[in-house]
Amino acid sequence: MSSPEGPRPGLLDQYSQGFMVSQVLFAACELGVFDVLAEAPGPGSDAVAARLGTSSRDEMLLDVCVSQALQMEVRGGKALYDNTELSSTYLVRSHPRSQHNMLLYLARTTYLCWAHLAQAVREGKNQYLTAFGVPSDQLFTAIYRSEGERLMFMRALQDVWSVQGRSVLSAFDLSPFPLICDLGGCSGALAKECVALYPGCRVTVFDIPAVVQTAKRHFLSPEEGRIGFQEGDFFEDPLPEADLYILARVLHDWTDEKCSQLLAKIHQACKPGGGALVIESLLDADGRGPLTTQLYSLNMLVQTEGKERTPAQYRALLAAAGFGDAQCRRTPAGTYGAILARK
Template sequence: MSEKPELPDPTPILELGSAFAASRVLLTAIELDLFTLLSRSPLTASEIAEKLGLHPRAVPDFPDTLLALDVITREGDGPEARYANSELSAHYLVKGSPAYRGDFFEMCGKRLYIFWGHLTEALQTGRRQNEGHPRSGGKELWKGIYENDEKLKGFIAAMSANNTAAHRVFAKTFDWTNVSTHLDVGGASGQLSCEVAKANPGVRSTTFDLERVSRIAMRNIEAQALSGKVEVMPGSFWEDWKCAKVDVVTMGQILHDYSLPKKMELLKKAYEALNQGGRFVALELLIEDDRRGSVPALLMSLNMIVETGLGFDFSVKEFDVWAKKVGFTRTERLELLPPMGAVVAYK
């Protein structure tokens, strides 16, 4: 009688299939501002429950789950054990920290976590699941996200928190030789322009976004003492992009929002806005040409179905074809700070 073949270990798919639970624990801890609380002093489980207004049943399971996920640490065992931040949470999840990423995770918890619950519908219908869905009011995408100042500030802060480090790398490592003018299209908080100005004093950088967004950019620029070094151009890049030609045009996670015809329209606008010899740079989560890895980029591309319906992320190979169709002569990839990369098109 032959032996039954040994079954493969199901642990990886079990962990993947329930990963939403671990994600929700982290997002809830950020929503409750647990990490800022622990930055002041280590606390027992009962002290955490008291200070955060938690039900007694929530502890010690809640902090012990974060401990098991390596997000916090614990000294001792039992009721008198004290919890503190891990190196990662102390660095990235404490409000006021220079590298704070909590704004991004708050946006994930308040918006994306809910919308991704409808991924099946998004895949079956191609219809966005965010504020534009009938169940959420059927608003136009950006009007839904920007419907009030608080929501707008939260979204812009989330984008800035997640991208600033990569913008800094780009500003320092991109070849700015013989560049005097730079335009960042869809510049949001203006942070990319700020990083360019700080790293390259000889470059005059302009951030271009909608009027309400531009007011946030102005405040950010003033806070960094960069007024006069970074210009703000309010307007829609679909309707109001009529500025003088520049040496470098950038778009940070703008192209992936749109369908291919819209992508081509933006590429054409970028081409026409450049001086001869100028460069267009798209900062994106790039999918590898063979589409066999690139998990963050592929998840982001699925997120574009959830958020926009027709938007998608892309590979360098795809970008190269599109760029050459509108007149660019060649393209190349830049490595920034994973998972963010960039692709450059030369005029």
């Protein structure tokens, strides 16, 4: 219903300048503002600048951060800055729940693809060629276009499971599945949460060779004896034996045709009574929300070949591959939900 005063122009400013808000967070992360404040809380902007090696004009950035993730107190006429609970937990690099790497990835890669959203909509395809000059006919060759980029992507994805991993893995009781294969399991971040939550299980992380080698070099720690890695291409190579196949944020990368191909392969490898667990950000039944998932779906447009889907769309893909009895559970607070289907 329209109001007599007409629409609020401030709202348009808020939407159109929203990218500035993200950039402030990205810059503060990149510069290490939250880390410096965690080491020695309460400095003035001149002391922060000295520790970061930035210009004395850093006060502008710190003051905008105060509206997002810092607190400030004026003492003796001087502004003194500190982290908030939000930044201490999620933005300080050393915190176990830190999202620092995800913010860096969003700043350095995702943001540059989003700069070409209109072109992506026009062409119906991702923007690696426009943004980075790399052809994207082999999706993961474009995503992993350098060793540094692969490491940044793997670290970014890991951050999400450090916060939401337990809740997606406890959406269903997975204890009846002692041998689990995490297909496209990347650094093993979800596998680590899985073995912590289910003491009786072992997990094989299956991913392409370069990712497995990077995971072994940078992510694996000795206490994870119940996690193994296997190199391979899930479209081409035989899949490891397992009671349950996890596909976390894998199907959203691909077209319906490629998803069907992969799910049919999993169904073939699966034992009777075995299962497939799909973990994705789920659209509402009518596909018109939640906004975060709609934005993720646009992100799939600019960065992949896929899209986010509704539970019914995932059920249809699973059913076409032969899986029955698919149940869907959304996690209470998180962005991700889980769909468990049995053979």
